[in-house]
Amino acid sequence: MNVVAAGGHNLLRSALCALLASEDDIDVVAQAAEIGQVTELACRHHPDVVLLHLERADLAAVHTVLALRADCPGTRIIAMTPFEDRAFLRALQRAGAQRCLSSRITYAELAAAVRGEARDRSAVSPLLALLTPREAEIMRLVARALSNRQIGRRLEITEDTVKRHLYNVFKKLDVGSRLEAVNRLYGGRSMTARSEATHPAA
Numbered sequence: 001m002n003v004v005a006a007g008g009h010n011l012l013r014s015a016l017c018a019l020l021a022s023e024d025d026i027d028v029v030a031q032a033a034e035i036g037q038v039t040e041l042a043c044r045h046h047p048d049v050v051l052l053h054l055e056r057a058d059l060a061a062v063h064t065v066l067a068l069r070a071d072c073p074g075t076r077i078i079a080m081t082p083f084e085d086r087a088f089l090r091a092l093q094r095a096g097a098q099r100c101l102s103s104r105i106t107y108a109e110l111a112a113a114v115r116g117e118a119r120d121r122s123a124v125s126p127l128l129a130l131l132t133p134r135e136a137e138i139m140r141l142v143a144r145a146l147s148n149r150q151i152g153r154r155l156e157i158t159e160d161t162v163k164r165h166l167y168n169v170f171k172k173l174d175v176g177s178r179l180e181a182v183n184r185l186y187g188g189r190s191m192t193a194r195s196e197a198t199h200p201a202a
Helices: 010-021 035-045 059-071 086-095 107-123 126-130 133-142 148-155 159-173 178-186
Strands: 002-007 027-032 049-053 076-081 099-102
Touching: 002 010, 002 035, 010 027, 010 107, 027 035, 035 049, 035 059, 049 059, 049 107, 059 076, 059 086, 059 133, 076 086, 076 107, 086 099, 099 107, 126 159, 126 178, 133 148, 133 159, 133 178, 148 159, 159 178
Parallel strands: 002 027, 002 049, 049 076, 076 099
Antiparallel strands: none
C-alpha cells in the first residue's frame, strides 16, 4: 500500500515515514514539508492513503482536504492533529477526511489506521470515481443506512438536495434503488441500506 505524508516537523515526519516504510506492506512514495504541496504529490503518485499532520486548526487545512477529495477521490485521507476542537474536526470530516487522529496516538495505532484505510480503498469499486465528492459522501452515509432526512441534517443540506444528488448517482450507476447503488459501489458491504425507488422520495 502506498502512502504520501505531509506536514509536521521535518525530523518527526521523516522518522515516521522511515518507520512506515520499514513495514513489509507499506511504501512511503513521497512526503512534503507543507500540506499545501500534498495535492500535487497525490495526483502524481495516486497513493492509497494520504497522511496529513496538521499543526494549525485553520481553513487552509480544510481546503487542502477538499482539494484532495476533489482531485483524488479514491485516495483515503488521515488527518493527525493535536487539536480537539470539535468544530474543526467536523469540518475536516465534512471536507472528506476519513479519519481524524490525535497526534498523541501510538505508532502501532497509526500503522493500523493506515492499513485499515488502504483496505477500505481497495474494497471500494472504481465506480466511485464517477461520483462528485458530495455524491460520494452521501453514498457513504446511505451505506450506513441513514435516511435522506438524516443525511441532510448530517451534511447541513436540504432533503431535496439529498434527493437530487441521489437521482444523479442513480443515473451515473444505471441503478434503480439505494440498495442497488450501494451494492454496485461497495459490493454489498452496506449496513442494511434501504431500498427505494429510482426517484428517491424519502
